[in-house]
Amino acid sequence: MSKQLVVLDTPADQVCCPPIAEAALDAAQATDLARMFKALGDPIRLRLLSRITSAPEGEICVCDLTGDDFDVTGPTISHHLKTLREAGLIEGERRGTWVYYRPVVENLRQLAALLAI
Numbered sequence: 001m002s003k004q005l006v007v008l009d010t011p012a013d014q015v016c017c018p019p020i021a022e023a024a025l026d027a028a029q030a031t032d033l034a035r036m037f038k039a040l041g042d043p044i045r046l047r048l049l050s051r052i053t054s055a056p057e058g059e060i061c062v063c064d065l066t067g068d069d070f071d072v073t074g075p076t077i078s079h080h081l082k083t084l085r086e087a088g089l090i091e092g093e094r095r096g097t098w099v100y101y102r103p104v105v106e107n108l109r110q111l112a113a114l115l116a117i
Helices: 027-039 043-053 074-086 105-114
Strands: 090-095 098-103
Touching (some): 027 105, 043 074, 074 090
């Protein structure tokens, strides 16, 4: 069984739930959103997500993420990318020997909307 968060087919102007200042979350919403926030609770993962979301082409090759910018090994970067992917924050596509990562914009919008005050 996969732990990956499923993105619902929601219009761009609609999010999963109202801001927490307006309404309380139900248990299922809290579980899914907590998984995303937990993934962002690590400085390396937060930096990786930042690099992925700010990539000029809208995606970035893993080869560009495993350079000297991070003081960890390639396998550790892969572990962090897997955590972000399973949380539903990024998705990857294999092209030859490399994987290209891009953000899951709908889920990032959900996080942003949830914290809107």
